[in-house]
Amino acid sequence: MAIISKNFSINIIEKVVVHAETCKDHWLPFTNLDLLVPPFDVGSFFCYKKPSHGDFATTLSVLKDSLSRALALYYPLAGEILLNAAVGENQIHCNNRGVDFTHAVADVELKKVNFYNPDESIEGKLMPKKLHGVLAIQVTELKCGGIVIGCMFDHRAADGFSANMFISSWAEITRSEQPSMLPSFKRSILNPRCPTTYSQSLNNVYSIFEPPTKPDHENNNKNGDYSLINRVYYIEGEQLNRVQQLASENGRKRSKLEAFTSFLWKIIALSMEDSDKRNQVCSVALAVDGRSRLGQGDGEEKEKLMASHFGNVLSMPFGTRRSQELKEMSLSNIATEVHEFVQTAVVKDHFLDLIDWVEERRSHPLVAIAFASTEMSVMISSGTRFHIMDKMDFGWGNVVFGSCHVPSGRSDCYVMTLPSPTKSNDWVVYLHLPKKQLNYIESHASHMFKPLNADYIRI
Structure with missing residues (x-):
């Protein structure tokens, strides 16, 4: 499938699902602080010059393998946000549904990408659309041999710090190194106090959401x-x-x-x-x-x-x-x-x-x-x-x-x-x-x- 823009074209070579190497099926509840985040996606992308060694096919294979191992540590990213009927709330179902992984080729050199206007160069081209799950990834080979890795996260599952931590760990695993930081999913550290108590000033910062008029x-x-x-x-x-x-x-x-x-x-x-x-x-x-x-x-x-x-x-x-x-x-x-x-x-x-x-x-x-x-x-x-x-x-x-x-x-x-x-x-x-x-x-x-x-x- 080819995507054509006025600057360059993108050709989708392959779409696969990468699963966590290991994952025990369970439900992970959202913390109270997660519940303050609306249901929207946010992405990150990273650009690299042509690697000095190896071909792109080998690089792609290594990335998929290391992603599978990284997802074993960050298993919620391989799951889905669904209604847990047992508790009546949306939660992350850590079911190893997997991450949609796209391999693409772009007919453009890295130095010709218009980073100033990402609506023209990144949106729908070098960044994946997340249609399923919690995370989607696209790896694009450029005309010059450069590589762009784009990741789209469901913000309800991860803030910028968490997304950064995952991508750093994935990179370290790809380099055959131990991750410098292991994620914690211990929800109890963010449990409310009993009884609850808070300053009324919070009512001036947050509220119950009601759809606004246009x-x-x-x-x-x-x-x-x-x-x-x-x-x-x-x-x-x-x-x-x-x-x-x-x-x-x-x-x-x-x-x-x-x-x-x-x-x-x-x-x-x-x-x-x-x-x-x-x-x-x-x-x-x-x-x-x-x-x-x-x-x-x-x-x-x-x-x-x-x-x-x-x-x-x-x-x-x-x-x-x-x-x-x-x-x-x-x-x-x-x-x-x-x-x-x-x-x-x-x-x-x-x-x-x-x-x-x-x-x-x-x-x-x-x-x-x-x-x-x-x-x-x-x-x-x-x-x-x-x-x-x-x-x-x-x-x-x-x-x-x-x-x-x-x-x-x-x-x-x-x-x-x-x-x-x-x-x-x-x-x-x-x-x-x-x-x-x-x-x-x-x-x-x-x-x-x-x-x-x-x-x-x-x-």
Whole structure:
């Protein structure tokens, strides 16, 4: 089957199902923190230059074999999310249904792939569509002999940290090494307290999900201005330092992530003020990982279990302002607001309260309030701590470029910061935003957001 785009064609050579080497059939329940994640997929892809040894057929065979062994450790990824009638809840059925594995060939050289516009080059081409199970994988051989590995996960089963842990382990097994970290699926470490107790402030962060009405802007979307598209940029370290300085002008140093979040929040508000969305609500949320927080103070064993926990351990604190307010605020004042709402979630008690809050609502679908309305809301996640460049070596060299990927069907605004593949102080930033906002960013913040290209990646 051939897939043709205006840039290059993809030919699907083979589709197989790879099963875990060993897997005991059982049900794995979701934790309370897993239940805060909506049912959507998120992907990652990794690009490599042509291996210096071996042919592609051998490489493909080795990858399938090592995947089977990796799935024996990460057995939920070889299962399915189904209703467990015995308990009346969706759970991961660890039945070794297997992972759909696609082998493809692309008529394009690595240096010709348009990474700046993943809707053109990645979506439906170098990234698999997950039709079954929890995980789908595609391995694509490029015209130059380079390789792209694309993985699509069901977010309900794994957050970015967990997905990164799996791919790192798969790479280590492919290199005939022992995985440096083994996953933990011990659900009891995230059990609620008895009796449950939590701060009422959580009712301002999460709520029971009710399908929203269609956004008002859909009637004004004739030119596709409010259609969500994907773009990838790099930000130079010098620009990050400059924004951090501006965000810290109130006398308190802000982190680069807080400064970046503040800058993006303001630029999006400015784009709204420059359009027909003046003085409307604009929210921004920052994903906070609770692993290190929940592991504090309960002994070394609990700390290790939390550090290797496979699943979702995230909270989504957020701030809300009208675009006109953000336009008039200094970057340092916005950064103070970002810092303050993030601080509510970077403590152990917040996550303990969140687990208890969900326990009393387990029978209902839940959602972060920032995404429960039709107003402009952007979720920002930091992947700069992920060891993409040095941990994803499958035996033929380091990653040339790696990124997350949001399927085109996702209706939420999402941004992820990633480490640069070439300069340690730079960032790569993936944005899934309305076309109108991205056009404004490119027109008014081109000094900050520079389209990713082959020259920057050095290929």
